[in-house]
Structure formats: structure tokens, C-alpha cells
Amino acid sequence: MRIYVAGHRGMVGSAIVRQLNKTDHQIITRTHAELDLTNQAAVHEFMQAERPDAVILAAARVGGIKANNTFPAEFIYDNLMIEANVIHQAFAAGVKKLLFLGSSCIYPRNAAQPMAEDALLTGTLEPTNEPYAIAKIAGIKLCESYNRQYADTHGIDYRSVMPTNLYGPGDNFHPEHSHVLPALIRRFHEAAAANAPSVTIWGTGQPRREFLHVDDMAAASLFVLNLPRDVYIANTQPMLSHINVGTGQDLTIRELAEIIAETVGFSGEILTDPAQPDGTPRKLLNVSRLNAMGWHARIGLRKGIEETYRAFKEAAVAG
Numbered sequence: 001m002r003i004y005v006a007g008h009r010g011m012v013g014s015a016i017v018r019q020l021n022k023t024d025h026q027i028i029t030r031t032h033a034e035l036d037l038t039n040q041a042a043v044h045e046f047m048q049a050e051r052p053d054a055v056i057l058a059a060a061r062v063g064g065i066k067a068n069n070t071f072p073a074e075f076i077y078d079n080l081m082i083e084a085n086v087i088h089q090a091f092a093a094g095v096k097k098l099l100f101l102g103s104s105c106i107y108p109r110n111a112a113q114p115m116a117e118d119a120l121l122t123g124t125l126e127p128t129n130e131p132y133a134i135a136k137i138a139g140i141k142l143c144e145s146y147n148r149q150y151a152d153t154h155g156i157d158y159r160s161v162m163p164t165n166l167y168g169p170g171d172n173f174h175p176e177h178s179h180v181l182p183a184l185i186r187r188f189h190e191a192a193a194a195n196a197p198s199v200t201i202w203g204t205g206q207p208r209r210e211f212l213h214v215d216d217m218a219a220a221s222l223f224v225l226n227l228p229r230d231v232y233i234a235n236t237q238p239m240l241s242h243i244n245v246g247t248g249q250d251l252t253i254r255e256l257a258e259i260i261a262e263t264v265g266f267s268g269e270i271l272t273d274p275a276q277p278d279g280t281p282r283k284l285l286n287v288s289r290l291n292a293m294g295w296h297a298r299i300g301l302r303k304g305i306e307e308t309y310r311a312f313k314e315a316a317v318a319g
């Protein structure tokens with residue numbers, strides 16, 4: 001098959017390309033500079049010209065809690081436009097197979113834990129990333145709606161996976177705009193190098209998070225994309241149309257910080273800054289549907305953090 005990977009240079013997109021390179025599929029890519037996915041006319045022209053057999057939508061405006069809180073307009077606008085353009089123009093170009101990547105932040109702030117797929121739209125969202133979450137919910141509903149209207153007449157089979165917090169090589173290590181795991185790898189690394197007496201983490205350190213390695217996410221994405229249609233439909237009833245992807249285990253941010261400190265060799269004090277937002281208190285995914293279909297996460301958190309730290313240091317040396 002000819003598969004277009006949107007966002008192929010991102011952390012998830014590049015992991016998906018690494019896995020696709022082991023198959024005989026032909027991979028189609030465009031960089032952000034070559035094709036701005038918020039530009040409807042450009043996406044239309046690209047899809048009409050390329051007409052891929054399948055699309056994996058791993059392109060998005062992505063960031064951690066502070067980035068979401070600082071740039072809400074960009075997070076909702078860019079992601080709505082990317083999703084609407086890629087999903088509709090794929091349909092217009094006759095693409096029958098598409099996989100959309102959402103996020104675990106689509107679920108209500110106080111959803112029962114672990115959060116199952118049917119918790120969607122049952123309560124209010126976490127304010128720090130509500131704009132992004134609304135855009136992601138719209139992506140799920142775009143796929144679900146094109147399936148409902150065009151599955152029988154056009155063979156449309158657009159699927160959605162909901163990743164938990166992801167990490168790994170190719171992550172964004174920006175000190176302010178990144179997610180917690182890469183942010184703390186950078187901060188603890190710099191503190192160890194400077195022999196600093198302490199490191200301060202944002203918030204109380206009490207929120208709990210689940211972390212899935214990006215290579216596991218890439219494997220899960222291709223697993224779901226390749227599921228026989230009847231198996232996918234049977235496991236996303238009634239009209240849930242999305243499948244959670246995670247490890248099924250979580251830990252507190254402070255426990256994460258302690259693992260990262262140990263990994264980078266920092267032995268100073270870990271302080272908290274309650275003036276910074278904690279965000280959702282907990283967002284552990286119920287991954288029983290995916291597990292029941294035969295997929296399980298394989299990369300442990302400590303090993304994954306060690307590998308990510310190596311990748312961070314290699315990237316720093318490469319400049």
C-alpha cells in the first residue's frame with residue numbers, strides 16, 4: 001500500500017515511519033514547510049495528486065500543560081484545521097483507510113479511573129487543555145461521521161486511537177512548552193551537570209500520569225490500522241469509533257521525577273512549585289479493549305527513560 005504519514009518528522013510520526021520501513025509499504029511524506037496542513041487548498045491539491053491508499057494522521061499542534069495554557073487559540077484552530085483538511089481531502093481523493101491520533105485528554109477531568117472509551121462526553125474537560133481536547137474530540141467525530149455516512153457507499157473506514165502521555169526519542173525537550181517527562185530529563189540533566197543542590201518540578205507532584213513509549217504507540221497504531229474491519233467495528237460499539245492505547249499503569253509526577261533523577265545521576269533535593277498548574281489529577285486509560293484484541297505495551301518505563309535520556313544526550317552532542 002501507499003501510505004501517507006502526516007507529521008512524519010514528529011516523535012510519533014518518525015516512530016511510525018521506522019516501523020513502516022520494515023514493511024514493503026510505500027511511505028509518502030511531506031514536511032510542514034512543504035505542505036501546511038492548515039491550508040485547505042494545498043491539502044486538496046496534494047491529496048488529488050498523490051491519492052494514497054491510506055493516511056496516518058500524526059500531525060498536530062502538540063505541547064505540554066503550559067503550552068496548552070499559553071496558546072489555546074493555536075491549539076484549537078491548528079488542530080481543527082489539520083483534522084478537517086486531512087480527513088475531508090482524503091475522503092475527496094477516494095482514500096478508504098485512515099488512522100487519526102487523538103489524546104487521552106478528551107475524557108472528563110473527573111472521569112472514573114481507569115477511563116474507558118465510553119467516558120467520552122460524559123463530563124466537563126480539564127481547563128488547561130480543553131481547546132486541544134475539543135479539537136481532538138472533533139477529530140474522532142469527523143472519522144465517526146464519515147464512517148456512518150459513507151461506509152456502505154464508499155467503503156470509508158476511518159479509525160481513531162487515543163494515546164496516553166507519550167515519550168521517547170524525537171520528543172520535544174523545550175524547557176517551557178514540552179511535556180513533563182522530556183522537560184524533567186532536560187532539567188535534571190542540567191542540574192546534575194551544574195551540581196545544583198535542588199530541582200523544582202511544577203505543581204504539587206501529586207497528579208498521576210501514564211506514560212507509553214512512542215515505539216509501542218507506533219506498533220499499536222499499525223496494529224489498529226491493520227485490524228480486520230469487522231474486528232474493529234465489533235470492538236468500538238456503540239459508535240464509539242475510538243480505541244484507547246496505553247500501558248494500564250500510572251505513577252505520580254514526583255515518583256517520575258525520582259526515576260529521572262536516578263537515571264541522570266542527580267542526587268540533590270526535589271522541590272515542588274504549587275503556583276504552577278497540576279492539570280488533570282489523574283488520566284489512566286482503560287486499555288482492556290485493545291488488550292482483548294491482542295495488543296499489549298512492551299517497553300517498561302525505566303528502560304524507556306534510559307533510552308530517551310541517551311537520545312537526548314546524542315541530540316545535544318549533534319547540536
Ligand SMILES: NC(=O)C1=CN([C@@H]2O[C@H](COP(=O)(O)OP(=O)(O)OC[C@H]3O[C@@H](n4cnc5c(N)ncnc54)[C@H](OP(=O)(O)O)[C@@H]3O)[C@@H](O)[C@H]2O)C=CC1
Pocket residue numbers: 006007008009010011012013031032033035036037038057058059060061062078082101102103104163164165166167170171172179
Ligand atoms: N506527545 C504526547 O505525549 C502525545 C501526543 N499525542 C498525539 O500524537 C500525535 C503526534 O504527536 P507528537 O509526535 O508528540 O507531536 P510532534 O510535535 O513531535 O509532531 C507533530 C508533527 O506535526 C507537524 N505539524 C504540526 N503542525 C503542522 C501543520 N500545520 N502542517 C504540517 N505539519 C504540521 C510537526 O511539524 P513541525 O514540527 O515542522 O511543525 C511535527 O512533525 C498528535 O496527534 C498528538 O496530538 C497524543 C497523546 C500524547
Ligand SMILES: C[C@H]1O[C@H](OP(=O)(O)OP(=O)(O)OC[C@H]2O[C@@H](n3cnc4c(=O)[nH]c(N)nc43)[C@H](O)[C@@H]2O)[C@@H](O)[C@@H](O)C1=O
Pocket residue numbers: 062063064065066068103104105129132164165166177178179180181183184201202203204207209253276277278279280
Ligand atoms: C499528553 C497530554 O499532555 C498534556 O497534559 P498533561 O499530561 O497535564 O501535560 P504535562 O505532561 O505537561 O504535565 C503533566 C504533569 O506534570 C507536571 N509537571 C511537573 N514539572 C513539569 C515540567 O517541567 N513540565 C511540564 N510540562 N509538566 C510538569 C504538570 O504540572 C502536570 O501536573 C496536555 O497538554 C495534552 O496535550 C495531552 O494530551
